[in-house]
Amino acid sequence: EALTARVSLHTRRTVGAISPLIFGGFAEHMGRCIYEGIYDPASPLADERGLRSDVMAALRETNYRIMRYPGGNFVSGYRWQDGIGPKAERPRRRALAWRSTETNQFGPHEFMDFARELGTEPMWAVNLGTGSIQDAADLVEYMNLPTGTHYSDLRAANGQREGYGVKYWCLGNEMDGPWQIGHLDAAAYADKAVEAAKLMRWTDPGIKTIACGSSNTAMDTFPSWDRTVLERAWEHIDYFSMHYYAGNPNMGEPKEQVDTDSYLASSVHFDEHVDTVAAAIRLAKAQRRSRKDVYLCWDEWNVWYRATGGDGEWAEAPHILEEVYNLEDALVVAQWLGTFLRKADVVKIACIAQIVNVIAPIMTRRDGMFRQTIFYPLTLFSRHAAGDSLDVLVDAPTHETRKFGEVPLLDVTASFDAPSGDGAVFLVNRSQGQAMQVTLNWEDVSPGSLTGAWQMSGRDPRAANSFEVPDAVTSRPIALPVLDGGKVTLLLPPLSFTVLTSRHA
Ligand code: AHR
Structure with a gap:
């Protein structure tokens, strides 16, 4: 017998405006x-610049609004000057973070071409590991200033006369981690970030800066790192970067030992974590007696559990962290996207890590690619969530999980865009065995029509796509339910993600 649940929506009961930049990569x-992902001149599918046209088409489907580059751990040893000028003269270097060889055939200009082609806002991370604050300011000069100075003239000589106008700048990457090249303690990092931000903003006052927060909750420096960096760097930053990776910790063990119920409820922890960091931000604002705001930039997040990294053995494009995602991973990704909507007042940028091959929604080989399960929730959210995030009222059955205690079996988020009248509801039925009949009730402005419905579901939480069977797990359009006044009843299969869109006249 199906479980039942009720969801109430009111278009003026809102959490905050949804920043389109939360749909980033x-x-x-x-x-x-x-290399071999975005850029692969040796592929028959590459265009004249070496960009993979099939990958570009899939990336366009996801509609990424911002793209972080060039790392990650990589950036803490990266010399941006290596990536400019004639390709044949660019140096090959050992990239120490991933034990690979960097050919520098793809650099700042190639990335900007890629971002422009995709119609996505670039977000650059500067090297605060081995790099100096001067290198960081020089890069801003190279990328953004009108010609007439050393680095802007060099950019023009390299083929780009107009400044690129890169607005978003990360002050290093995961500087809290001892694994990071040039790791610093919180106070030392905050001081370096402040000095870098000063130089970078003096170079281009139009930029926005993003300081490193804690890279994960397991670090014993969490949350003291965050409090120190926020308080010391507050006046010099616009955003605070956070990362979150999680996966089913028991994968690889016999199925009966796998705690899938807890895994499927992991947005409960993510919601709490975002609240904790938001509280640290509020505290820092009070401490500084400041009128300005700092928002969260969740610039790395994803499921990551099966493979390990760092085994590149100095190859040019090593197969590292090539995670294969299944149905349960897609349901978790859908819920974490829901977390960003539920916390729309504080989370203003978010980037899934990463976009191709490395813990990514797309997997390539030289002659083709396939979309992983997580591609679908990402694309559905990015295409349909807009306007304000709604503070939904959910009355749903609960169950007991080992890790998180009693949790609702239904995860819900919703958006409403007042100017267009477009609404969207995103629902995950976490139950592994029971369908759920959900009644949605729009309390104030009833939909004039339902405009679309999509669903992902399956009996096997481990079902995944592959080159051989690329469409084993996808989202499919489903029949529109009947609209009865302001109400709609939907049947959610067990282990499912459903999106319903509406137009409110
Ligand atoms: O996304 C993979 C790696 O995860 C990034 O390089 C690093 O920032 C994080 O630890």
């Missing part, structure tokens, strides 16, 4: 993300 010089 991350492209690192790591594994086969850039």
